[in-house]
Amino acid sequence: MRAPLDGLPESVTIYEVGPRDGLQNEKAIVPVADKAEFVVRLARAGLRTIETTSFVHPKWVPQLADAEELLDVLPRRPDLRYPVLVPNERGLSRALDNGVTEIAVFGSATETFARRNLNRTVDESIAMFAPVVERARAEGLWVRAYVSMVCGDPWEGDVPIAQVVSVAKRLMDLGCSQLSLGDTIGVGTPGHVTALIGALVDAGIGTDRLAVHFHDTYGQALANTLAALRAGVTTVDASAGGIGGCPYAESATGNLATEDLVWMLDGLGIATGVDLAELTATSRWMAGRLGRPSPSRVVQALSPVTGPSGLD
Ligand code: HMG
Numbered sequence: 548m549r550a551p552l553d554g555l556p557e558s559v560t561i562y563e564v565g566p567r568d569g570l571q572n573e574k575a576i577v578p579v580a581d582k583a584e585f586v587v588r589l590a591r592a593g594l595r596t597i598e599t600t601s602f603v604h605p606k607w608v609p610q611l612a613d614a615e616e617l618l619d620v621l622p623r624r625p626d627l628r629y630p631v632l633v634p635n636e637r638g639l640s641r642a643l644d645n646g647v648t649e650i651a652v653f654g655s656a657t658e659t660f661a662r663r664n665l666n667r668t669v670d671e672s673i674a675m676f677a678p679v680v681e682r683a684r685a686e687g688l689w690v691r692a693y694v695s696m697v698c699g700d701p702w703e704g705d706v707p708i709a710q711v712v713s714v715a716k717r718l719m720d721l722g723c724s725q726l727s728l729g730d731t732i733g734v735g736t737p738g739h740v741t742a743l744i745g746a747l748v749d750a751g752i753g754t755d756r757l758a759v760h761f762h763d764t765y766g767q768a769l770a771n772t773l774a775a776l777r778a779g780v781t782t783v784d785a786s787a788g789g790i791g792g793c794p795y796a797e798s799a800t801g802n803l804a805t806e807d808l809v810w811m812l813d814g815l816g817i818a819t820g821v822d823l824a825e826l827t828a829t830s831r832w833m834a835g836r837l838g839r840p841s842p843s844r845v846v847q848a849l850s851p852v853t854g855p856s857g858l859d
């Protein structure tokens with residue numbers, strides 16, 4: 548049964564992060580052919596923005612060391628966007644050499660995570676991004692900025708909203724087009740999310756430039772998404788099957804599952820363009836490749852009765 552709620556958008560753009568955030572934490576290297584098939588199947592399910600990989604140091608994220616090979620085999624279509632993570636000028640050169648047109652830099656609201664994830668202080672990481680954003684824009688690329696640890700940090704605890712807003716403004720002042728709010732360890736709750744978005748809007752970063760990126764560690768991702776939609780955000784990050792986590796953030800588990808998001812949005816009559824059956828089949832297939840069941844409740848619920856595993 549579909550029933551709308553007042554104050555929500557008519558459509559939502561899903562920014563699929565499964566191939567990047569979903570796979571980056573996997574210890575066993577997934578063959579590049581499987582990664583390519585994953586992206587192709589996600590596109591077939593109707594996803595149009597698919598974050599495919601990262602041009603980071605291969606020693607830091609060995610799973611994504613095949614970024615060049617993957618981009619080389621992916622089908623290019625004018626309606627498909629394949630953003631990639633880029634931390635520095637070396638990463639940008641690699642991305643440009645491989646025909647990338649959309650990138651994301653990724654900053655942190657906290658010093659500890661900046662150090663662990665980028666080997667830099669917050670100031671140093673913003674200084675590292677500045678020439679990346681400048682050159683990317685000069686080359687006509689679209690640039691997203693992530694800010695991580697927007698609700699809490701495993702080493703520093705609660706992260707004050709003013710601290711998030713300060714880093715967010717500095718990232719956007721570099722010239723980024725979109726800011727994705729990363730609740731990296733999934734500790735946020737809807738009231739806090741609402742207050743954070745309000746503070747960002749007050750600081751001049753409107754909801755048309757915001758996206759939300761919730762990890763589902765504490766089961767709050769959907770509730771937080773609804774709060775963000777009510778606040779005016781219309782771009783939501785999600786990972787097919789709910790796979791994922793950050794290798795440099797203790798306790799980070801998978802992102803909001805794309806299926807769980809689509810189920811809620813379908814029920815609210817909000818258009819996404821995603822075919823849930825096709826997407827669920829894709830996540831079940833990937834769960835089989837990874838050798839463990841999808842953590843998504845919707846994938847499990849829609850699985851044939853082969854047991855609760857969600858594995859074929
Ligand atoms: P560093 O060790 O300080 O690097 O790492 P460096 O600048 O000192 O360079 C050392 C060597 O690495 C040099 O080579 C560079 O050329 C090379 P050498 O001269 O010694 O032969 N190098 C590279 N090689 C290939 N590609 C590159 C590159 N850069 C340097 N791009 C660095 C600094 C930023 C590179 C490192 O810390 C890194 O790669 N970090 C990435 C960590 C990462 O990917 N984390 C996961 C993504 S973030 C996330 O998941 C959160 C998010 O989902 C949002 C949320 O949930 O909150 C986005």
Ligand code: MG
Nearest residue numbers: 568729731793
């Ligand atoms: Mg993430």
